[in-house]
Amino acid sequence: MPSLLEVTTHFFLQVAIILVTCRLLWPVFRRLGQVQVVAIMAAGFALGPSLLGWAWPSAQEWLFPTTLTVGTATITHPNLTAIYVVGQLGLVLYMFLVGASFKLEILQSHLGKAGATSAAGIGLPLVLGGLVGVWMVGQGGYFTSKVGTWQGGLFVAAAIAITAFPMLAWIIYASGLLNTRLGTMSLSCAAVDDACAWVLLATVVATTKDTMFGAFLAIGGGLAFLIFMTLVARRFLARLNTWTPRDGDSERAGGLPVVPLTIVLLVVLVSSWFTDYVGIYSVFGAFVAGTVMPRGALLNLIRERFEPLVAYLLLPAFFIYSGLNTKLSLIFDAKVLLVAAVVLVVSFAGKFGAIGLVARWQGMSWREAGAMGALANARGLMELILLNIGLTAGLITGQLYTILALMTIVTTFVATPVMRMFERSGWKNGVVFGPSGEERRTTESRSLTD
Template sequence: MPSFLDLTIHFFLQMVVILAAYRLVWQLFKRLGQVQVVAIMAAGFLLGPSVFGAVWPSAQHWLFPTTLSIGGQSIPHPSLTVVYVLGQLGLVLYMFLVGTSFRTSILSDHIKVAGITASAGVIVPMALGGLTGYLLVGQGDYFTGKVHAWQGGLFLAAAIAITSFPMLAWIIHDSGLHNTRLGTMALSCAASDDAVSWILLATVVATTKSNMNGAILALAGGVGFVVFMLVVGSRALRRLDAWGEREMRSGTALPVGPFIAMLLVLLASAWFTDWVGVYSVFGAFIAGVVMPRGRLLDAVRERTEPIVSHLLLPAFFIFTGLNTKLSLLFHPATLIVVGVVLVISFVGKFGAVTLAARWQGMSWREAGSMGSLANARGLMELVLLNVGLTQGLINQSLYTILAVMTIVTTFVATPIYRMFERSAWKNGMVFGADGETARGEPTSVVAEGKPPSAVSA
């Protein structure tokens, strides 16, 4: 068993390799019109058994050990646990920062469009995924023996319907869309999609254990938490902002007391939503949404965002990459399933969201952008797959199929969005707070009036 010192030394080396690999991949990906989070995700898969492990198996297993043999039994390696916990911390902190940038005023102005578009983005992919999952149960080594056909349908419905809220948030931030109707609506739809998907997953997990209490707790706890934070928590937190303002007037750049109080609210929110089964990122995001806007919050964002985004979050992706094995796909029947899953995942999301947004009055370019961004499944899809695997719902083959789908759909999301953005720019339009508007109007929001190619990726 490795000592604490051994784990610490090994962890430092792992982080050096993860960050170096991510920066190297980023040099290529930024030329492909991608954002940094996609490069981080790709680096995680490249360092896993499918690429690094195929080229140099002994080195990959030594650097990122997943199991440890004790007394003839194989157990999870403590090094893997360290990486997992660090990744979860990064994920929670990042979602808090996303919540602090969320503009509820734009959402309230377009709540009807957001609701209808989000519903279409859930219902159509759920139907396609549910039917596919129902048919896959018993047709191969995809689901475990304890999963019935209807449960398999619900699981795949959740997997196809989900949009990665954290991934989309990063794309929107890096693309300069966080103060636009498009960015706010896309995030709102992603939040709804993820909530529905997690309730479906909780139902599947609960029913395989012959216990529906988990699904009921997830639904009641999640809704109750959101209502409490929006009604009670937001009012109580105004005192926190006033406290921070008093401290900053005296010359303190980042008051320690208010900052610690903010962290306590964040971590307690993440713990509660994890405990009820809705997942910690939702609690972290809501905690960020209800935080009062002011100098204190600006200071927190400025000082924490770089370390969270570029040090802590990459650990999550390497953990996921270690569970993906592309060698499992090289079978004719499996390749057919890969093709079917890719088609229904992309077409179901893009088509449903685009048509619904257009029906609600968005221009074709803005609606198409919504549809393309909805396909960014990244983080949340990978989290869902990890739950399915660790809970004994799916086998390694389906995990890898859905991981490949995640990579492909997330990879194409940004280039397709940029295609619509360039089309708008060529026609003298930009995506602003009130939708697609003429360049130069006060409501237009594009990185300092620069063309899309100049926006930071």
């Protein structure tokens, strides 16, 4: 068993390797029209058994050990636990920052359109995913004996219907779409779709334990949390903008007053704990905490100080953890490759078609509707979270994990280039995506490759 010093020393090396890999991959992915989060996701898989483990197995196993043998027992390696915890902290803080940047007024002005597109974005993919899941259960080899036919259908339905809210938030932010109708509605749809997917996952996990308590707790606890934060917590947190230090209280952390900063962090962490406890995952609690925070100088300063540390130091650890569970060698079989191809086609076409067509029916232009359909396929983070839960709960096999992880990589990779294809089409016609939809371009805007 390694000592605490050995775990810490090796962890520092792991983080350094992660950072170097991310920086080396970013120029390549930038030329491919991607945003940095996609390069970070790719770095996670590159350092896992699928690439580094294939090219140099001994180095990969030494750098990122996953298990440890103690006597006759095999346990999770302490360094893998450290990577997991740091990655979860990065996710929570990142989702808080996304929520703190969310423009609720834009959502309120387009609430009807957001509701219709959310329903389409979850409805059709759920049906298609359910059918594929039932078929996969019949094929055998993708689910464990704990999972029945309808449970397997629900699991794949959730996996196909999900949109990675954190991943999408990064893409929208990096693409300059955060304050546009396209960006706001895409994030709103992702939030609804992810919430539904987590309820389905909670149902599957609960029923494999012969109880529905987990599903009821997820629904009831999630609604109670949302109501409390919106109606009660928001009013008390509004006082942060009027906080003044007492006499002699001059403590500041990097320009931030310590007392308000501590309150904000407590709200984020407790919200994350509660939503994790009820079964709808910590990222939703962190996001809601960000949306109810009072806008002003304090929140702007927190975002400015926290964003670089969270995005480029803490968050990459999550992708490394997911990459270590993905083994592409498991799908190098004609039958399994066919299943992977079916899952990939159904996943992309279901999301793109359903959201794109309904968005167009709701009055969006073809360019904006197409861009929204493309963004809905950014599954990254949330899909990997779902897969990790399914794997650790003993519901799915390594083959299904790898198939869905591969689908996640491909659909997330194509989301940004397809969106930018529609965006460039608008630029050629002198329009950009704005708060009310397509607007005439009046000033020079950002580069589309930023």
